[in-house]
Amino acid sequence: MTSLRALSKEKLTDLQSALWNEYRQEQAKGLHLNMSRGKPAPDQLDLSMDLLRLPDSCILEDGTDARNYGILQGIPECRKLFGNLLGIPADQIIMGGNASLNLMFDTMAFLFLFGTGGNRPWADYRTVGRTVRFLCPVPGYDRHFRICEKLGIEMIPVRLLEDGPDMNQVKELVKNDEQIKGIWCVPLHSNPQGVCYSDAVVEELASMETAADDFRIFWDNAYGIHHIYEEVPLKDILTACEKAGHPNRCYYFFSTSKITFPGAGVSLIAASPDNIKELLGHMSAQTISHDKLNQLRHVQFFGTPEKILIHMQKLADLLRPKFDIVLQKLEEGIGQDSSIASWSRPKGGYFISLNVSDGCAKRTVELAGQAGVTLTAAGASYPYGKDPDDSNIRIAPSYPSEEELAQAMDILILCIKIAYLEKLLGNQPK
Amino acid sequence: MTSLRALSKEKLTDLQSALWNEYRQEQAKGLHLNMSRGKPAPDQLDLSMDLLRLPDSCILEDGTDARNYGILQGIPECRKLFGNLLGIPADQIIMGGNASLNLMFDTMAFLFLFGTGGNRPWADYRTVGRTVRFLCPVPGYDRHFRICEKLGIEMIPVRLLEDGPDMNQVKELVKNDEQIKGIWCVPLHSNPQGVCYSDAVVEELASMETAADDFRIFWDNAYGIHHIYEEVPLKDILTACEKAGHPNRCYYFFSTSKITFPGAGVSLIAASPDNIKELLGHMSAQTISHDKLNQLRHVQFFGTPEKILIHMQKLADLLRPKFDIVLQKLEEGIGQDSSIASWSRPKGGYFISLNVSDGCAKRTVELAGQAGVTLTAAGASYPYGKDPDDSNIRIAPSYPSEEELAQAMDILILCIKIAYLEKLLGNQPK
Structure with a gap:
């Protein structure tokens, strides 16, 4: 041909x-x-069937009965397991429900309803005739875009190159426009091209100058350990943000939807201590805790990061x-x-x-x-x-x-x- | 003494x-x-331990594999089980995550972000210097009040009498104030007094004239089947609202938090067909589905409403x-x-x-x-x-x-x- x-x-x-x-x-x-x-x-899915016979014991390491109310942030053993897997301190992790998409939507909803770090709620932009804008590397994940569309966020497509978003384009946009409040990133094996972000791109995302104080990276590491042909390393965005003087810039999402069962797995959001504190403040009005027995089920099924x-x-x-x-x-x-x-x-x-x-x-x-x-x-x-x-x-x-x-x-x-x-x-x- | x-x-x-x-x-x-x-x-909690060895089969009645993605509204067999228990058509039920509190917060968040029935989003009131108000029968459930406080809703206490809220007080308030957008109700064995709403109160809540088109009853039937000394009937609020010409007035919440495991149960929201359609539209941006395996676990554990x-x-x-x-x-x-x-x-x-x-x-x-x-x-x-x-x-x-x-x-x-x-x-x- x-x-x-x-x-x-x-x-x-x-x-x-x-x-x-x-x-x-x-x-x-x-x-x-x-x-x-x-x-x-x-x-x-058959590889995870033993999950359905767990948990064995419902008593946590600290003696708490996981069947009962409480532990908003998620059971410590689950935060440790995934923290060790991803290289994130367990204190900087909140376990969510059955899917990280829900955490992404809710985090965006919190930003609209409450703002972050003392900045005005993003919902208030609309009523003064302005729009919240988000950078969307394309092609990208349709459900990210759906969240934006639902909330009336104006999406600005940016080119996704072989090593991540076109940072020249990104930097130029974010430094001049206060209404650009964030960027969607799938940093490893991106949906759909399989792009993996280079260290340089991670550094630039963490350190770039943004007109908005409340600029946020939605770091959806959905495929963080989903290597098929080759293991690809990923620079630690949370540490990079902290070192660059923007500790609160990033929300990091992860889930087991494509590890155990889609829709019956566990999810997490990781962020700076300040962000975690702020998020827990919001979540404390939303729920008493997410499903701790499913967290424990996953802890008992995997045991260690190596087994994952x-x-x-x-x-x-x-x-x-x-x-x-x-x-x-x-x-x-x-x-x-x-x-x-x-x-x-x-x-x-x-x-x-x-x-x-x-x-x-x-x-x-x-x-x-x-x-x-x-x-x-x-x-x-x-x-x-x-x-x-x-x-x-x-x-x-x-x-x-x-x-x-x-x-x-x-x-x-x-x-x-x-x-x-x-x-x-x-x-x-x- | x-x-x-x-x-x-x-x-x-x-x-x-x-x-x-x-x-x-x-x-x-x-x-x-x-x-x-x-x-x-x-x-x-020990009475529900067999839940932890379920589900046996993950294949639903219609052949769908419950382990995989999909079924936003919740698996049909679970909606039927609880629909039959509560006398609500399965089509008018959405299964939520592990707790109805989360559904209540999210429903309120949807109202703030998107409004309902074409009315303006409740978040927009704030930016024009007005406040959304909610009626709070007192004493009541602290976590309802926490949701209001978090969202900046002004709470107006109303007296809770032996058969429900003081309807003279309620009717007088809601008919004159467009900013009063709803009322919290725990209609059976209320927290903390154990008040059970009479048929007359349910009727009046359904039929009363409200200044706000988008007035909403948050019907938290948390103790709907939690009879200890005496079984108390409850008039069907959804049908009452429909008959009174206000089909979309009520969101009905229920969960198994105090039936199986708190925080690892299943929850639901029931409402009119229009409300369900609207809610599913919002939720479709928020999640692909809630935990279907936990829904199936509960279906297989209970089997029938009688066994519940x-x-x-x-x-x-x-x-x-x-x-x-x-x-x-x-x-x-x-x-x-x-x-x-x-x-x-x-x-x-x-x-x-x-x-x-x-x-x-x-x-x-x-x-x-x-x-x-x-x-x-x-x-x-x-x-x-x-x-x-x-x-x-x-x-x-x-x-x-x-x-x-x-x-x-x-x-x-x-x-x-x-x-x-x-x-x-x-x-x-x-």
């Missing part, structure tokens, strides 16, 4: 007919394959063949012709980011859907669901079986080509 | 000396008894002797002299509300504390922690053992009398 653009219109039309024949044959199979969300497959990492290797062993299939199919089907499509080659995480020819993403997703392959909606990885180039498609290889995935990729590649030919020929044959 | 006020000053002084001697003997025992919070005792009620009878059998002790000790120690103290005789719930002589509550709690008996802080059951009469003390008999409780009550009664004598004599002897 390397010379598609060099072909005559006649030959392109012949090729198009051949591809449509192939497509109709695939359609006739009546497949139902879903690559739309980053859902773990059943065999991944061993568990992650088992998960990686299940995911790696699936990533292999996607990458190999793309290599075989598209090859080096980046005018048709290019894609990320992540070292971990949950996704592969595919860029098809500008203007072809929606059509590709539509064609795939009509052949039984459900993909994430084109544009979903952009604020307001709008990809300005209509180019990006997120591939989530985790949920289907290897066989299904291979089938789905064959169809996807077919659709990529058909959409591209339609663009070249300026037609849309039936 | 019926004739205390009739005694000469000399005799009162003699009595005071005798009581102080008794008090010092109690002090010397170095007791540590806690009646401060409505915590279940370990033997109550049998479980409640077992809990009542553990609580009844404790309530008996408190009531009997008060009867024996204080008797009919209501100038010293009077108290509620609840039919269920978790508390007994004690009213000591005006101006004596803080001193009584202080004296008890110094003799090793921790009570809820005096005034805690009032907005801002301020009981205007300094009279009310909440007794929480559930947590101590029967033996401890009897000891604690002896000390409390001693302290009530000492504080009362101090008031009569105008002194505070060492």
